[in-house]
Amino acid sequence: MKKLLVKFYSTRIQKACSELGVPRKVQSAAIVFLQRLYIWHSAIEHDPQHMMLACLYLACKAEECYFSAAELARLAGAPPALILRHELTLLSAIRYDLVVYHPYRALTGLWEDWQVWLAAQEQGADSAAPDEQTRQRVKDAALAGADVLLLSDAPLLFSPGQIALAALRSGALRRGLKLDGFLQHVCGQAGEGGEKAGSANALAAVLKVLGEIDALGAQAAAPVEQEQATRADKVLKTCRAALSKKGGKTSVEEGKDVEAEGSEETKAEKAKRKRTESAGQ
Template sequence: MNWLESTQLRNWQFTADQLRRMRENNHQRSLDALQQARARSSSAASLETMDSQASGASAAPAPEPLALEEELALLKYYGSRLQHVSRELRLPRRVLGTALAYLQRAYLAFSCMEQDPQQLLLTCLYLACKIEEHYISAAELGRLTGVPADLILRTELVALQGLKFDLIVHSPYKALEGFFEDIKEAAAEAGSSEAAAAAAGLDPGMAALDELQLGKARAVAYSATDALLLSDAPLLHAPGRLALAALRSGFNKLGIKLQKYLERVARRSSGSADWQAGLAQLQAALSELDRLGAEGARSVEQEEMAAIDRKLKACRAALGGVGKEAAAAKAKAKAEKAARKAAKAAEQRSAAEASLGILPAAPAAGAAEAAAAAADGAAPGAQQPPTKRQRQGEV
């Protein structure tokens, strides 16, 4: 898959200002919906308030909406839960990267108050398993996580709509492995010569690393990638830059500063003519990614999450109540329309029968009486002729 021609670059890469505006619009839409919920329930609540005042009780307060920062904290928390579930199920990292991308992208289409991320969490994982060819059925995923399978399937269409049915994800994990392979190949070509390693674009000490040291650098780099995926980094930067920032963190752990290798990457991506300008842009992006990685690595306190979750449930209940009222009103209107249609059809049928001279059907009792009379050979209500025995008695 070519990154420059990908839908991810075209549809899912934004500036920080664009992200902020999209989230503010979603948040404002939820605030408007909550305000409408209060307005619709005010007439019914006024009667309850009068009764409660007469009895000395106080009316229930309106739910407090989530702040935009609280929504972002909520998404970060459930992203970390998604990482935990993936590790518990021992899923490939490509599945985890895709699932986290789905969770982030979906909440650019709606807010947490409109769709609870706790319900959408496993749906994103379920979709990622399918698209990354590591299929797990909804029933099996539900059994492994203790969540009803119908809940996973119920929100699948919601998630797909939020994702605009665009499911291809370029993962930084794959790019990270590519960088490690590139370093190993360059080190093998350079051999033990530091001059050859420097000419190949390797920093001092990189060519002499053994598998154990590379394994330590890889583990740190993967952890740095995990932290970046809990931030806005995937929506702001290309996956290759995320991988390079994580790679730099891994080698920093070994005491190796990536300078020459960044020049190697800049020369390859920018060309020989303007590679220095490309290097300056790359270094600026890596500095921003270091900040985003530190932000993603900060954990959210459980007490804070519990308070936010209570507010979320109150908001969801208020919006759900409006949805139930609207559904009831819609069902009532539909029933009334069906009744009017049936009445009109009956009226038209009666008019048509009258024009053809068709009399209304006799009542059931009258029909039974007529049938019995016909069986006796006489019309209903007619006097029966005397029998022979009766005639002989009369003589």
């Protein structure tokens, strides 16, 4: 259930990042923050809907693409105080680990290496290499594939370079191209003697890793429906209600207190504005 909700709210983060027009590295950081949070904590303790906003806010700051809490709050229809309160909770929960190595830079580098390799192959081959438009489509498909892999456990299990290579291979396959020769090139398959044997072993290891990443990507590609998330959220609310009877507050209940405080502040601001207008008249 927790995994389902993390995936659902990770897709919400991607949609929010698309609306805000922020770089892909921001969505990568926000999603990894959310994943790190629920490695150590329960969804009963911290509501994913609230923590999603805190992750996005913190990611914007960590990746130097700042948006104020008020701007994000307007986007989500939540009080800014809720985001600020959960930011501190999030920082403590992820143990202040704000470093995230996203796969997009590695993907760009691999795609450019592929262009150089294609140019070298084209000089000594009878068949023509893919045209520029096809290559760009491969890159776009690879970026989309990397976005999907972010919704899986891949960022927690594999390096950015491995994820990027899997995404590039997947993007090429979607466009009817194979990267077998390029993978051999990456692994140094053109070596001689002992180097060639070592390269063959390296290629086999790389293919094994890419297969594991592809399997995670296939699972992540299946969307989480709103109804599934709603049912899971209802179960969590029932669990929280049962726990609250035993005493103590979860961060969810504290969030409700913040929402109430925010609404009271809004009422006070409206009343103050009316008094000011009356005095002016």
